[in-house]
Amino acid sequence: MNVLLVSPETPVTFWSFKHAVRFLSRKAAFPPLGLLTVAAMLPRAWNLRVVDAETTPLREADILWADYVMISAMIVHKSSVDEIVRRCRRQGRTVIGGGPLFTTGAADYAGRVHVVLGEAEGVIKTVVRDMEAGQLQPSYHSPARFPPLTTTPIPRWDLVDVRHYATLAVQSSRGCPYDCEFCDIIVMNGRKPRYKSPLQLIAEMEAVVATGWRGRVFVVDDNFIGDKRVVKQCLRALATWRRKRRPPIEFLTEASVNLADDPELLDLMVAAGFRSVFVGLETPVAASLEECRKVQNTRGDLNVAVQRIQHSGMEVLGGFIIGFDHDPPDVCERQFRFIQQAGIPTAMVGLLTALPMTRLYRRLQGEGRIQAASTGNNTEAVLNFAPKLDRQFLTAGYARLMQALYEPRTYYRRVLTFLARYQQRAPGLRPTWAEVRAFVRTLWVLGVLQPGRLAFWSFLVQTAVRHPRSFPRAVALAICGFHYRMVARTL
Numbered sequence: 001m002n003v004l005l006v007s008p009e010t011p012v013t014f015w016s017f018k019h020a021v022r023f024l025s026r027k028a029a030f031p032p033l034g035l036l037t038v039a040a041m042l043p044r045a046w047n048l049r050v051v052d053a054e055t056t057p058l059r060e061a062d063i064l065w066a067d068y069v070m071i072s073a074m075i076v077h078k079s080s081v082d083e084i085v086r087r088c089r090r091q092g093r094t095v096i097g098g099g100p101l102f103t104t105g106a107a108d109y110a111g112r113v114h115v116v117l118g119e120a121e122g123v124i125k126t127v128v129r130d131m132e133a134g135q136l137q138p139s140y141h142s143p144a145r146f147p148p149l150t151t152t153p154i155p156r157w158d159l160v161d162v163r164h165y166a167t168l169a170v171q172s173s174r175g176c177p178y179d180c181e182f183c184d185i186i187v188m189n190g191r192k193p194r195y196k197s198p199l200q201l202i203a204e205m206e207a208v209v210a211t212g213w214r215g216r217v218f219v220v221d222d223n224f225i226g227d228k229r230v231v232k233q234c235l236r237a238l239a240t241w242r243r244k245r246r247p248p249i250e251f252l253t254e255a256s257v258n259l260a261d262d263p264e265l266l267d268l269m270v271a272a273g274f275r276s277v278f279v280g281l282e283t284p285v286a287a288s289l290e291e292c293r294k295v296q297n298t299r300g301d302l303n304v305a306v307q308r309i310q311h312s313g314m315e316v317l318g319g320f321i322i323g324f325d326h327d328p329p330d331v332c333e334r335q336f337r338f339i340q341q342a343g344i345p346t347a348m349v350g351l352l353t354a355l356p357m358t359r360l361y362r363r364l365q366g367e368g369r370i371q372a373a374s375t376g377n378n379t380e381a382v383l384n385f386a387p388k389l390d391r392q393f394l395t396a397g398y399a400r401l402m403q404a405l406y407e408p409r410t411y412y413r414r415v416l417t418f419l420a421r422y423q424q425r426a427p428g429l430r431p432t433w434a435e436v437r438a439f440v441r442t443l444w445v446l447g448v449l450q451p452g453r454l455a456f457w458s459f460l461v462q463t464a465v466r467h468p469r470s471f472p473r474a475v476a477l478a479i480c481g482f483h484y485r486m487v488a489r490t491l
Contacts, residue, residue, distance in 0.1 A: 001043070001045075001046040001047065001067055001068070001131065001132065002046070002047045002049075002065055002066050002067045002068075003042060003046055003047070003048050003049075003066060003067065003068050003069075003070060003131075004048075004049050004051065004062055004063065004065065004066035004068070004069045004070070005035050005038065005039055005048060005049065005050045005051070005069075005070045005071075005072075005159075006035075006050075006051050006053065006058060006069060006070070006071050006084055007032035007035050007050070007051070007052040007053060007054065007071075007072060007073075008053050008071065008073050008077040008080035008081045008084060009053040009054055009077070009080040010028075010054060010076065010077065010080075011076065011079070011080075011377065012486075012487065012490075013076060013377050013379060013380075013487070014348050014350075014379040014484065014487055015029070015348070016029060017029040017166065017480070017483050018483070019482060019483035019486045019487075020166070020479050020480050020482065020483035021166045023438040023441050023442055023445070023479045024166055024434055024435070024438045024479075025434060025437065025438070026163075026164060026165060026166045026434075027054060027055040027164040027165070028052065028054035028055050028164060028165055028166070029165065029166050029167060030165060030166075030167055030168075030169055030218060031052070031160055031162070031164075031165050031168060031169060032050070032052050032072060032160075033155060033169040033170070033171065033220060034072045034098075034099060035050060035052075035070075035072040036050065036155035036156050036157065036159060036160065037120075037152065037153065037155045037156075037171075038070065038072065038098065038120050038124070039155070039156040039159055040153035040154060040155055040156045041120060041121070041124045041153060042124075042128065043128060048156070048159060049062060049065070049066075049159070050156075050159040050160055052160060052164070053080060053084075054164075055160075055161070055164040055165075058084065058087070060087075060091070063087060063088055063091045063093055064091055064093075066093055067093075067094075067131075068093070068094050068095075068096060068131055069084075069088045069093050069094070069095045069096070070095075070096045070097075070098070071084060071085070071095060071096070071097045071098070071099075071113075072097075072098050072099040073097070073099045073100075073101040073102070074099060074100045074101055074376055075100060075101050075104070075105070075355070075356075075374060075375070075376030076375065076376030076377050077101060077376075078101060078105075078375075078376070081097070081101060085097075085109070085112055085113060089112065094114065094136065095112070095113045095114065096113070096114045096115075096116065096127070096131075096136070097109060097113040097114070097115050097116070098115070098116035098120060100184070100188060101376075102115040102116065102117070103115075103117050103118055103188055104184065104187070104188070104355070104356040104357050105356060106139060110138070111138075114136045114137065114138060114139065114140075115138070115139045115140070116139075116140045116141075117139060117140065117141040118141060118142055118145060118188065119142060119146070119147055119174070119189070120142075121142070121147040121148075121149070121151055121152055122142025122143060122144045122145075122147040123140045123141065123142040123143075126140060127140055145190070146174075146175065146189065146190040146192070146194060147194075148194055149173070149174065149194050149195065149196045149200075150196070150197065150200070152171075152196060152200070154203060154204050154207045155170075155204070155207070157207055157208070157210075157211050162211045162212070162213050166215075166216075167215065167216045167217065167218050167252075168208055168211075168213050168215070168216075168217050168218070169217065169218045169219075169220050170201070170204045170205065170208065170217060170218075170219055170220070171196075171219065171220050171221060172195060172196050172201050172219055172221055172224070172231075172234060173193050173194060173195040173196065173221045173222070173223075173224065173226060173227075173230075173231075174189040174190070174193070174194050174221070174222060175189045175190045175191060175192055175193040175194055175222055175223075175226060176189070176191065176193065176222045176223040176226050176256075177191055177192070177193060177223070177226050177227070178191070178223070178256060178293075178294075178295070178296055179191065179293050179359075180280075180292055180293055180294050181291070181292040181293050181358065181359045181360045181363070182292055182321070182352060182353075182354070182355065182358055182360045183355075183358065184355040184356070184357060184358050185222045185223075187357045187358060189222055193222075193223065193226030193227045193230070195227065195230045195231070195234065196234075198233055198234050198236075198237035198238070199237075201234055201237070201238065202237060202238070202241050205217075205238070205241065205247070205249075208249070209245065209247050209249070213249070214247075214248035214249065214429065214432065215248070215249065215250070215429070215432075216249075216250050216251070216252060217249050217250070217251050217252075218251075218252050218253070219251055219252070219253035219274075220253075220254075221253060221254060222254065223254060223255060223256050224253040224254060224255045224277075225255045225256060225258070225259050225262075225265060226256075228262065228265060231265070232264070232265060232268055235265075235268040235269060235271070235272045236268065238272040238273070239268065239271040239272040239273075242271075242272060242273050248429050248430070249273060249429075250273055250274075250275045250276075250428075250429060251272065251273050251274040251275065251276075252274065252275065252276035252277065252278070252317075253274060253276075253277055253278070254277065254278040254279075254280075255277050255278075255279060256279070256280070256296050257279050257280075257281065257296055257297055257302065257305050258296050258299075259277065259279070259309060260300075260304075260305035260306070260308040260309050261300070261305075263312075266308070266309065266312035266313075266314075267312070269312075269314065270312055270313040270314065270425055270426070273426075274314055275313070275314055275315065276314060276315040276316075276317060277309060277314050277315070277316060277317065278316075278317040278318075278319060279306075279309070279316055279317070279318060279319065280294070280297075280318075280319040281297065281302055281306070281318045281319060281320060281344075282294055282297060282319065282320060282321045283320060283321060283322070283324065283327070283331070283334075283335065284302060284334050284335065284337075284338040285324070285326065285327055285328065285331060285334060286298060287326035288321075288324035288325075288326045288327055288331075290326075291324050291325055291326045292321075292324060292360070302338070302342070303338065303341060303342050306318070306342045306343070306344065307342070307343075307421055310343065310418060310421040310422050310423075311421055311422075311423050312423065313422070313423050313424060313425040313426070315345070315346075315418065315422065315473075316342075316344055317344070317345075317346040317347075317348070318339065318342070318344040318346065318347045318348065319348050319350075320335055320339070320347060320348065320349040320350070321349075321350055321351070321352050321378075322335065322349065322350070322351055322352065322394065322397075322398055322401070323351045323352030323383060323387050323389075323394055324352060325387075325388045327388075327389060329389065329393075331389075331397075332397040332398065332400065332401040335349060335401060336401055336404060336405065339405060339414070340410070340413070340414055340417070341417075342417075343414055343415075343417030343418035343420075343421060344414065344418070345411065345414050345415045345418055345477050345480070345481065346477075346480060346484070347405055347414075348379065349379070349398070349401060349402060349405070350378030350379050351378055351379075351380075351381060351382065351383055351394065351395070351398055352378075352383070352385075352387075353374045353375075353376075353378045353382075353383070353384055354370060354374060354384055354385050355374050355376075356373075356374065364385045364386075369385045369386040370384065370385050371383075371384060371385055371386060372384040379402070379487060379491075381395050381398055381399055381491045382395075383395065398491070399488075399491035402487075402488040402491055403488045403489065403491065405484075405488070406481060406484045406485040406488045407452075407485075408451070408452025408455040408456060408481070408485070409452065409455040411481045411484075411485070412455055412456070412458070412459035412478075412481075415459070415474060415477050415478075415481070416459070416462060416463070416466075416467075419463065419466070419467040419470050419473075419474060420466070420467070422467075422470060422473075424469050424470055424473075428469070428472055428473065431472060435472075438475075438479065439475055442475060442478060442479055445482070446478060446479075446482060447460075450482070456478065459474070459478065460474070460475075460478075
């Protein structure tokens with residue numbers, strides 16, 4: 001059996017880092033982890049090819065080689081997926097689709113794609129059997145809606161060239177215990193966090209190390225600390241492994257803000273090698289947090305929580321949303337002040353989007369306010385529902401906010417605020433030759449070619465004098481800031 005596994009192209013978005021990866025001479029920010037995990041579930045006797053459209057063009061010869069084409073995608077990939085499906089059908093190839101795009105939008109692909117709804121672990125044997133028999137069903141859904149992760153295999157890293165990526169990825173859990181109205185994670189992965197065992201996680205990290213990788217590894221959990229008792233066991237095992245192996249690796253992940261309330265958990269994460277954490281802060285407007293049931297964000301001062309995480313030795317990457325029904329007219333100004341004061345360099349501010357199957361979508365649909373499908377890109381300055389505040393007022397204010405946040409002088413000031421609070425408790429990784437070349441390229445592009453060069457040189461000098469140990473991180477943030485600035489300019 002010849003099976004072609006295709007990961008579609010990602011458009012330029014806040015998280016695509018397309019303007020940043022060029023500095024490192026990489027082709028994409030992240031590998032298609034879900035697709036590589038599915039590949040590991042397929043029979044070893046099959047011939048597999050992975051084409052990541054972010055790094056390698058999809059050739060007609062690849063499609064003609066395949067008996068089946070498998071696609072894994074998120075909503076933001078829809079345009080690229082539609083083109084891939086069209087090409088495969090033109091060549092008479094059968095397409096099997098999985099991932100959030102197909103799970104929440106299966107009806108859009110009826111008659112064109114055989115869809116796997118939800119997680120693959122509980123249904124992949126049936127899919128394989130039907131592929132071998134040439135009798136695929138229109139759709140598949142695991143009898144166990146949220147299967148345990150104890151059988152999830154190590155991803156097939158041998159099917160991609162890891163040198164194409166800026167960051168590798170692993171997953172230790174799925175699901176989140178919270179019930180945020182706008183979130184589709186709980187729809188797809190449930191509210192009871194399910195973890196891999198510590199031994200599984202260590203085995204996955206050994207597989208990453210075996211590729212020769214050095215650098216950042218993204219633990220792509222929905223909420224890494226969803227079950228604190230279990231995650232502490234994983235962290236202790238990871239910290240022990242780290243002391244023994246001394247891998248040239250740093251971790252980043254996603255977690256809820258109650259991370260800041262647990263000093264032991266903070267210490268364990270830093271000891272295990274975590275240096276950054278994405279936190280959905282959403283808004284400083286308390287009424288809007290209550291509206292969307294972001295209860296974990298209403299139990300304390302968000303600015304204080306951010307500072308605790310920063311002091312522990314981790315950078316906070318913040319997620320923010322504008323467009324709630326309870327947002328006041330000055331919401332953009334409030335967001336700007338909060339982000340600057342909190343010293344959050346990477347502030348992903350998006351307009352609220354009603355994702356399919358979420359409680360938000362159902363509520364707005366019942367109110368007759370849904371007006372379009374979600375694009376999956378919440379930094380696109382597009383609202384797919386009728387907001388309470390004036391639409392033009394919101395979208396224009398949002399564009400101004402993003403551009404103001406990533407204006408060079410403002411952005412560098414925010415980075416310096418972060419560096420003043422950041423307690424670097426472990427030596428950073430030694431720079432690779434690729435990173436040295438990236439530094440030289442950064443000096444040329446940001447220090448000579450781009451507007452804001454005076455602010456850039458001032459930022460480097462201040463960092464070298466005040467925070468010399470954090471200089472490599474400051475350069476990395478300058479590169480990321482350039483990408484964010486380019487995205488903001490398109491709004």
